[in-house]
Amino acid sequence: MDTGTHIVMGIALGGLAMADPVVASHPATWTAVMTGTIIGSQIPDIDTVLKLRDNAVYIRHHRGITHSVPAVLSWPILLAGAIYLIFPEANLLHLWLWTFLAVFLHVFVDIFNSYGTQALRPFSNHWVALGVINTFDPIIFGAHVVALMIWAFGADPVWTMGILYIILFFYYVSRFALQAAIKQAIRNTIPGTKDVFVAPTMRYFQWRIAADTDRHHFVGQAYGRSINIYDKFLKKPMPENDLIQTAMKDKNLDAFVSFSPLYRWEINQYGEIYEVRLIDLRYRSNDYYPFVAVAHLDEDHNILNSYTGWIFSEDKLRKKLDFSHN
Secondary structure, X not given: OXXXXXXXXXXXXXXXXXXXXXXXXXXXXXXXXXXXXXXXXOHHHHHHHHHXXXXXXXXXXXXXXXXXXXXXXXXXXXXXXXXXXXXXXXXXXHHHHHHHXXXXXXXXXXXXXXXXXXOOXXXXXXXXXXXXXXXXXXXXXXXXXXXXXXXXXXXXXXXXXXXXXXXXXXXXHHHHHHHHHHHHHHHHHOOOOOEEEEEEOOOOOEEXXXXXXXXXXXXXXXXXXXXXXXXXXXXXXXXXXXXXXXXXOOHHHHHHHHHOOOEEEEEEEEOOEEEEEEEEXXXXXXXXXXXXXXXXXXXXXXXXXXXXXXXXXXXXXXXXXXXXXX
């Protein structure tokens, strides 16, 4: 989820903590717990600093080790210990418990995005992505804001947050039901469909779709069970030559492949420069596929420059690569 949603979830969890008699009866403990739930709801995303290094490192590692089983167990201990130094009169056990719930909830809700997490590390490096909730879901965010406002006007926080999470439970169930209906509609629309990717958007009924058959990639959009196919690409096996082998070893293309399960490739030549481009088919925006990996190589197959990330125009991509096509 996005930062704003994680923040309001942390505050809401701090309100729900009033259901704990130890927290409710001890102001210092409640203050410490609220601090722990807010920070705990954010701390797994500390790996966002990897963007300062480069996109390849960020793409490969974001929501990786910081969302893993060891991290989920370690963050609450570290945070509770640090907060306890500031609030030594707080109950340490209950501070740790609610901080743990905040960290766990962060990782748990991220699983429902199409990006997913490596939440099963070190047992598995597989990306767990259920793909039913957009990274920013206005209904989830808005429901939390409304609940927090009701609390601010004097309502009981335990009942308020309890009702909030009951409502959101059924909201999640509805998202799974709609996703399943869309997947079935895709299989009915595209005979021979093998792999189906369905990704949510900020609109409840509108979803991005991509599907594979033996011969083609299909990309489109679903609105409820109504399927619209926008693009159809012939599937081509990637050549096994020196150009491709060199390009695929580049850190940016390698990071892209580790993240994207559904992409197509292109090879173009501009004078003495070869361009190898990988295009993620899961994301289509205004007739453009913005998530790409590109490498430029010379005639001797030396990599000149490369990039991976979100680019919404060719001009911006050329600036990123510091290379102008003639």
